[in-house]
Amino acid sequence: MEGGGESATVTPTGPGTSTGPGASSGPGESTGLGTTATPASPGSADLAAQAVAAHCRQVIAAVGGECVAVKLQLACFERLGAAGWRALEQTVEAAHEHGLLVIADGKRGDVPVSAAVYGQALFDGVDTPWGRAPGLGADAATVNPLIGGDSLDPVLESAWAAGAGVFALVRTSNPGAADIEDLTVEGGGTVSDRLAAMVAGLGERYAGESGLSSLGAVVGATAPEHIGRLRAAMPRAVFLIPGVGAQGGKVEDLAAAFTAGRASALVTVSRALVGAAGDSAGDPSTAARNAAAGLRASIWSVSG
Amino acid sequence: MEGGGESATVTPTGPGTSTGPGASSGPGESTGLGTTATPASPGSADLAAQAVAAHCRQVIAAVGGECVAVKLQLACFERLGAAGWRALEQTVEAAHEHGLLVIADGKRGDVPVSAAVYGQALFDGVDTPWGRAPGLGADAATVNPLIGGDSLDPVLESAWAAGAGVFALVRTSNPGAADIEDLTVEGGGTVSDRLAAMVAGLGERYAGESGLSSLGAVVGATAPEHIGRLRAAMPRAVFLIPGVGAQGGKVEDLAAAFTAGRASALVTVSRALVGAAGDSAGDPSTAARNAAAGLRASIWSVSG
Numbered sequence: 094m095e096g097g098g099e100s101a102t103v104t105p106t107g108p109g110t111s112t113g114p115g116a117s118s119g120p121g122e123s124t125g126l127g128t129t130a131t132p133a134s135p136g137s138a139d140l141a142a143q144a145v146a147a148h149c150r151q152v153i154a155a156v157g158g159e160c161v162a163v164k165l166q167l168a169c170f171e172r173l174g175a176a177g178w179r180a181l182e183q184t185v186e187a188a189h190e191h192g193l194l195v196i197a198d199g200k201r202g203d204v205p206v207s208a209a210v211y212g213q214a215l216f217d218g219v220d221t222p223w224g225r226a227p228g229l230g231a232d233a234a235t236v237n238p239l240i241g242g243d244s245l246d247p248v249l250e251s252a253w254a255a256g257a258g259v260f261a262l263v264r265t266s267n268p269g270a271a272d273i274e275d276l277t278v279e280g281g282g283t284v285s286d287r288l289a290a291m292v293a294g295l296g297e298r299y300a301g302e303s304g305l306s307s308l309g310a311v312v313g314a315t316a317p318e319h320i321g322r323l324r325a326a327m328p329r330a331v332f333l334i335p336g337v338g339a340q341g342g343k344v345e346d347l348a349a350a351f352t353a354g355r356a357s358a359l360v361t362v363s364r365a366l367v368g369a370a371g372d373s374a375g376d377p378s379t380a381a382r383n384a385a386a387g388l389r390a391s392i393w394s395v396s397g
Numbered sequence: 398m399e400g401g402g403e404s405a406t407v408t409p410t411g412p413g414t415s416t417g418p419g420a421s422s423g424p425g426e427s428t429g430l431g432t433t434a435t436p437a438s439p440g441s442a443d444l445a446a447q448a449v450a451a452h453c454r455q456v457i458a459a460v461g462g463e464c465v466a467v468k469l470q471l472a473c474f475e476r477l478g479a480a481g482w483r484a485l486e487q488t489v490e491a492a493h494e495h496g497l498l499v500i501a502d503g504k505r506g507d508v509p510v511s512a513a514v515y516g517q518a519l520f521d522g523v524d525t526p527w528g529r530a531p532g533l534g535a536d537a538a539t540v541n542p543l544i545g546g547d548s549l550d551p552v553l554e555s556a557w558a559a560g561a562g563v564f565a566l567v568r569t570s571n572p573g574a575a576d577i578e579d580l581t582v583e584g585g586g587t588v589s590d591r592l593a594a595m596v597a598g599l600g601e602r603y604a605g606e607s608g609l610s611s612l613g614a615v616v617g618a619t620a621p622e623h624i625g626r627l628r629a630a631m632p633r634a635v636f637l638i639p640g641v642g643a644q645g646g647k648v649e650d651l652a653a654a655f656t657a658g659r660a661s662a663l664v665t666v667s668r669a670l671v672g673a674a675g676d677s678a679g680d681p682s683t684a685a686r687n688a689a690a691g692l693r694a695s696i697w698s699v700s701g
Binding site: 269 | 440441444448472475476477480481482485486506507514517518522523525528529530532533541542545546547548566569572576577578580581582583588591595639644
């Protein structure tokens with residue numbers, strides 16, 4: 094992960110009914126639509142996917158200057174099928190054009206043989222008899238570590254080869270996180286603590302010159318009482334921190350995440366930024382940009 | 398889940414170098430290629446995806462008569478991007494034409510707002526301003542329950558509305574399953590046992606007339622010592638059982654899974670079937686079909 098200490102990211106969440114081009118429209122939208130490849134006989138999914146790609150490009154253009162990365166929720170693209178996946182590829186391209194890192198938020202996790210294939214899908218692609226299929230080209234991806242360390246290794250190897258990073262779920266931001274992640278384990282600590290130990294152990298092998306590892310951790314902002322303990326357990330991990338804004342987490346509770354350095358945590362905000370645009374009486378792009386700038390300032394004030 | 402007690406499934410694993418059309422070629426392959434839509438300027442991924450779709454159609458045609466369902470590993474399609482997702486859609490169509498149920502093996506799991514979107518993607522689609530985007534139309538999907546019950550609920554609701562099912566990971570077939578799933582939890586039992594309790598509890602609300610629930614469980618064949626205990630904990634769950642064949646699991650160890658009825662477990666086999674075709678000196682389709690028929694007979698012999 095690069096990015097030199099900037100810590101806000103933005104997450105286009107796809108074609109919500111309130112943010113799709115059928116609802117509010119912002120500057121550049123029609124231009125964006127015009128640049129999207131149109132199939133011969135576009136169906137509903139094709140048209141919606143074009144709108145999603147245009148919307149994402151617009152959000153990226155509006156707030157990209159205030160962020161270091163964009164976290165793309167893969168479900169929002171997948172629900173539009175092949176056309177949605179094409180919109181995902183176009184959004185990755187738009188983010189890279191704007192100098193943003195792309196975090197593919199798919200929370201994949203599978204047995205080793207399939208985990209290796211997810212690594213190809215997310216990062217650097219695969220050789221086929223017809224040449225290289227390029228893969229998504231993400232700069233990082235989220236993974237689910239439930240089924241064990243052997244499910245992470247192949248993804249980490251793909252990421253490492255591509256100069257990319259991986260964030261393993263450790264303590265998520267949803268209420269249900271208490272069900273399994275917070276269970277106390279025989280011998281002490283919780284399931285999250287064991288996941289943290291796994292991340293710290295595997296991540297040692299993937300540490301860069303900065304001292305930070307390419308294996309990071311997802312640690313939600315909604316239960317900040319865990320953050321200090323998890324930071325101590327994973328001193329080399331970059332923390333990806335969702336849950337600020339719509340889910341109730343507060344930036345001022347996150348200082349402990351940054352004790353490994355300003356570049357050691359990324360705070361992701363989605364609905365609060367797109368919502369700022371939707372709620373604004375003025376130019377939605379300016380409103381979203383201002384919201385992102387305000388968030389960045391508040392993160393910098395707690396990141397030391 | 399329907400299917401009346403047949404228990405073998407087949408899993409095309411996508412464009413492996415040993416099974417792709419560039420390697421062994423079987424009857425019907427060129428016909429399959431001809432029926433695949435060709436983009437204006439096909440790239441490597443497009444050509445590979447057409448081959449994957451043709452390969453899957455061929456495998457389905459060869460062994461579909463011996464199986465009740467096909468489990469599609471989504472990673473194998475995703476690594477070919479939008480073209481791969483199109484091949485996935487075509488493979489779902491081919492499976493349905495042959496009367497097979499489709500299990501989308503993506504092991505998704507996310508916070509509630511995103512889990513609902515995965516439900517739309519996997520099952521019944523979403524309304525857009527341009528009409529309905531149809532979704533994948535799977536008959537079942539695998540999900541990862543690490544982050545808690547609230548991540549399962551929205552997927553279950555989508556599945557229920559579509560007449561489909563969900564399989565939550567409970568005790569997987571990979572060696573790394575021991576890392577987290579087998580941890581002993583304070584108060585007794587393992588993490589897998591807690592996942593089983595969650596599945597049993599949530600699944601009560603989604604039980605059909607058969608007594609079986611639309612929320613099932615993934616329980617690997619490689620550690621059969623867990624199966625009896627997990628069956629007792631989840632009496633209404635259909636078990637999806639990977640790990641037979643290449644991973645070392647044996648059909649004769651699986652009788653305990655079927656104690657809730659012949660329709661209460663599905664044994665999935667992938668590499669052993671496609672491998673039988675590749676290893677055969679004769680017609681590969683016949684070899685795969687014979688391997689599937691043999692597997693089905695051995696499953697019936699243990700399923701009571």
